[in-house]
Amino acid sequence: MDLLYQIDVKVFYFINQTLSNPLFDKFFPFITDLKNWYIAYLILFLLMIIKGGRLGRIAAVVLVFLVTATDQISSSLLKNLIERIRPCNVLDHVNILVTCTESFSFPSSHAVNNFAAALFFSMLFPKYRVWFYTVATLQAFSRPYVGVHYPSDVIGGALIGAVLGYLFGWIALKINTYLKEKKTQITDKYQRIELK
Template sequence: MIDFLYQIDLKLFYFINGTLSNPFFDKIFPFLTNLNNWFLVYLIFFLYLIIHGKKLDRITIFATIVMITVSDQLSSHLLKNLFERIRPCNVLENVNLLVTCTESYSFPSSHAVNNFAAAVLFSKIYPKFKIWFFTIATLIAFSRPYVGVHYPSDVIGGAFIGSLIGVIFARLVLMINNCSGTKEKFITKRYKKIE
């Protein structure tokens, strides 16, 4: 059964990495997969929420920083070392490698974990923009097998793990926001009674 699933994973990898390969994708996906290219987008988004946002927005920013730290440590240091899956670019032949192939392990894809965690969290807080959040997360996840550094199952597993983390943190954000709101209402009512 495991061998059967691996063969499917392998065929999907070569389909994404080889069959779908074209000059346009060869330019766009190495750009999308490089998280340094997203830094300015995240910075502008966070600064906007800090300056123009409300209490919920600021709680979300703080929670996002904590969440990405947790999700990245979980995927990069705990799960990768637990599963010890070697990257396809280090073991397979005829890989269309478009970025540097590192020696770190492959499962799960930290790109997928972190971006789907963020997509789920932001979608719960800002549901009007959920299509954009999930589109970005999906494109970044898809870029990983396309550039040759992950199997499809690495990003599928990463997306699942990241989504679970995102749900947990979204619930925490809403709970903290609701609790602090209740406290503020209680203080206001008490103050009015004293007056």
């Protein structure tokens, strides 16, 4: 366990200090701040409802449950269960680029939420999966870069998020298939009535 922690710390310092440069020091604090994403999230949500057809509307509804689940599982359950202290609160010489809160570190909620969304959207709208995974990866990478998470927090969060995203994506696709079949049955029934 000590060896794994040492590796975690070394990789953390590599990302947080060795890769540090003026461009990244501006870019990743911007990327990691969720307030900078609110408009993009709202536009995506509205596009799903307005332009996404039945699958888009199903995705919008299921997404609400996915976000609730990921937030509760990562922030309310796992963080308080594991109680890992953030690197910015325990390590020396950390390049801290955002506020270092007292909340616990594992898993990274940014990683959980973003990889859950990436997998969920990739299952429903595979044409755009490169964009979904790019955003999730940048968000996740930003966390050790700005000094608030260990790499293992991010990797663990990404895995948890991927499982949840897959589960809710599967549910959304099942609902879509069910409604599609139901509509076909109703259409067939009315066509038979008209033929009589």
